[in-house]
Each structure stands twice: as structure tokens, then as C-alpha cells.
Amino acid sequence: MNKNRVLVVEDTPSLALAYAQQLEAAGFTAQVAETGAAARALLLSGVAFDAVLLDLQLPDCDGLDLLADLSGITEVTKVIVATADGSIDRAVQATRLGAYDFLVKPIKPARLLTTLRNATQHAVLERKAARERQDSARARFHGFVGASAGMHAVYRAIENVAQSRATVFITGESGTGKEVAAEAIHLSGPRAGKPFVAVNCGAIPEALLESELFGHRKGAFTGAIDNNPGAARAASGGTLFLDELCEMDIKLQVKLLRFLQTGQVQPVGATQPEAVDVRVICATNRDPLEEVAQGRFREDLYYRLAVIPLHLPPLRDRGEDVELIAREFLRRFIEEEGKRSGRFDAQALELLRRHPWPGNVRELQNTVRRSAVMHAGPLYPLDVAGPIQPPRTDAAPSPLPSSDAAQIANDPHATRLVNLSGLTLDEIERLAIEQAIEEAQGNLPQAARNLGVSPSTLYRKRERWQGHGGPVAAT
Structure with missing residues (x-):
């Protein structure tokens, strides 16, 4: 049932009661005001009405004067004026002041309900359209x-x-x-x-x-x-x-x-x-x-x-938001770095559109920050391959037997194999934890589950390492 709210402004009690009963029976919520002052107070109180049935002959004011004083309400509420005076001049005045329709007393119930149904439907549709326009303009x-x-x-x-x-x-x-x-x-x-x-x-x-x-x-x-x-x-x-x-x-x-x-x-x-x-x-x-x-x-x-x-x-389901967020990050980070303003190059824009961003906004933020730090501008490329690895300073490890090489060729983690000779057990453990965290896109609880340990274990170890320099270099 329709539960639109209607304000009936009518000083004749019998008519006000009749209108309210007809509206309530049709599924509306009706409220009555017998004077212009009472109607003004209700309309300015913040109570949301979808429509107002306004009598023009009120004991304390002319309905048209009230409509003129409250002209802003017609932007969100449909006003139907009702009077025994059916002159064309009054109808034109009401329309110019924003009235939705004009009814001449006595008003037949069918005419009253049809007019108010149409008015409230228009009010709902206009509010929805206004909300959608507001939403489309709101990006922050x-x-x-x-x-x-x-x-x-x-x-x-x-x-x-x-x-x-x-x-x-x-x-x-x-x-x-x-x-x-x-x-x-x-x-x-x-x-x-x-x-x-x-x-x-x-x-x-x-x-x-x-x-x-x-x-x-x-x-x-x-x-x-x-x-x-x-x-x-x-x-x-x-x-x-x-x-x-x-x-x-x-x-x-x-x-x-x-x-x-x-x-x-x-x-x-x-x-x-x-x-x-x-x-x-x-x-x-x-x-x-x-x-x-x-x-x-x-x-x-x-x-x-x-x-x-x-x-x-997730970010992958947010369409053009990816580029919008990336531009905001770039503006912020190049300002922090004290560099001149710039923009993404063509390849970066293409990458923004096609990369799935499994790490969501956090991954995008780190990727843009890396570009802002590593490039002078004004064009900024993007690279989602991961952080830059330190150069190798030792000799390459001995070649693996061909059978092992073939197995590694089919191993998705083959690129992560490192020569562990010369590392302490603590350094090997640190390498394993850093790799698990990277594979989990920085999600420590997920990395802990992959390693079969408690998340608190990883947090404690990382806190202990903070005072001992950066990540262990793979040799």
C-alpha cells in the first residue's frame, strides 16, 4: 500500500476530516492543519510531506500568500491548491508559485485521490532523480x-x-x-x-x-x-x-x-x-x-x-574509481616529494584499467607511491611487478641438474628460489616470513595461516626486526 504522507490544510473541520479519511482509506498517511500558521510550523519543522492539499481561504491568511512565503517547499513537495473560487486568475497565480495542480470545491473523492496519487508519485521520482544526480557528483x-x-x-x-x-x-x-x-x-x-x-x-x-x-x-x-x-x-x-x-x-x-x-x-x-x-x-x-x-x-x-x-x-569491481583514486594518490605523493605536477603515461593508464588489483586500494597506493618516488615526471609510469630487488653481489649458484631444472621450470614459485648458503637460521626464517607476507599481499593474518603459525608470532618477529635494518638480501 502507498504510505506517502500528505498534509491537509483546511479550516472547515468537516471537510478536513472527510479529506483525511478518504486519503487514509486509500493508503496515504494524512495530517491536518486548520490554519496557515499551523501549516507553516509543520512544513518548517523538518517533517517530510510528499504532498500538501492547501485551501486558499484560511482564517489567518490567504493560501497563495502562504505558498509564496514557502516557495522552497515546492522543490520537494507537491502542492495542490483547493478553493471554492475557481477563477482563472487564481489558478494562474497558484501555478506561477509552483503549485502542482488546482482543484475547485466541492472536490469529488475520485478526483482528489487521482490527483494526489499522481502528485506523490512525481515527488518520489523527482527525489530519486535528485539523489542520483547528487550521487553521481559525489566522488569523495x-x-x-x-x-x-x-x-x-x-x-x-x-x-x-x-x-x-x-x-x-x-x-x-x-x-x-x-x-x-x-x-x-x-x-x-x-x-x-x-x-x-x-x-x-x-x-x-x-x-x-x-x-x-x-x-x-x-x-x-x-x-x-x-x-x-x-x-x-x-x-x-x-x-x-x-x-x-x-x-x-x-x-x-x-x-x-x-x-x-x-x-x-x-x-x-x-x-x-x-x-x-x-x-x-x-x-x-x-x-x-x-x-x-x-x-x-x-x-x-x-x-x-x-x-x-x-x-x-573490491577495487576490481569499482570500474573508473581505480583511475580516480590513482590520480588522487599521484597528486598527493608528488606534492609530498616536492616534485612538479604530472600525470600518468599511456601505458600506466592502460595498466590501471586491466590490472585486477588483488591488494585493492592498499596495493594501488603503494604502486603509485613507488612511481612518484622513482620518477622525476612530468610523466609517471606504473609497475605492479613488485618492489625493486637489491642487486646480487655474489656469484650465481651452481647450475641445477637437468631433472631438477625441468621440475622448477613448471614451479610457479621458481623465481623465488634463493641460495641459502651462508645465512643463519634466523635469516632463513626471516626470508621465509617476508616471502609469505609478500605472497599474501601484505595480509599478515593470511601469511600466518599459510605458514601455520599465529599472527601474533609474525607481529612479534617483525617488531624485533625493526631495529635491525631492512629485509634480508637473498643471495
């Missing part, structure tokens, strides 16, 4: 760059959910901008001025994640030399973003579920829970339903979190 939104239909759907979804307190579960491949989406929800809603606290559940060792989320008391465990409020309390009044949520240990998922249900946290070492006012947004690059099916993610927690699911499309 809270950190996102993109004008594709898929991204406009994301922008609208973010705007729709931003005012709510409901939990949002963001899914999408690595590099699609899940944290950008979480920040956009935060910035678009009433908590914009409050803290936004992000926690990467895959980057923190399992033994410390509970403390990082919910806090701890001094002396609660070895190394707890001070009180830690925890991310949930640090985000009080704002938003708590839990990234890589499917990396969370199943035991800690129980405590997270209790926190979501009660709104209370109990720091490690504390005896009493504390109330916290936060909005929770979660994200994962995995398929959460598959994680539930495999027993790695609690089903009750999934349904508690996925009140509002939001999926971000």
Missing part, C-alpha cells in the same frame, strides 16, 4: 574516493547507520578501506566529537588482548606496573573499532559477547564491572559465516555483532 566521502554505483551505495549505507547505536559489522577484502568506513560512520553520527579508538585484534598477542580491550589493575599480572583503562573505556562516549575480529581467540569472544550484552567491562584484576557507553564497529577480511561453520567464531557473537552488515566492494 569521509576519506573515500570513488563515484561508482557500489561506493555510492556504501556512502548511503554509512549515512543511514551513522545516527544509530546499532553494532555494524564491516566485511571486505584486505585493503578495501574497512577502517576508513568505520571512521566515516563515527564522523557522520552524533559521536563525531568523541574518541574513536581502533584495536587490531590480529596485531596483539592473545595473552594481552583482553587487557588491551578491557584494561587491567596494577599488579594484576607480571608486568602490570600501572593501571590500564583499556580501549573500551578510552572510547567512552565514542566508538570502539575492532579490526580483524575473526583473529580473536574463541575464549575471549565469550567476554566480548558479555560486554556487548551488558555494556559493562571488568578490567583484569578488578572485582567489579564498570559501565561503558561506546558504539562498537567490527571488521574482518574473512567470511564470518565460514568462520562460524568452521567453529572458529561463535555463532551467538556473530548474530550479536552483525545487526547492520556493511560490505565493501
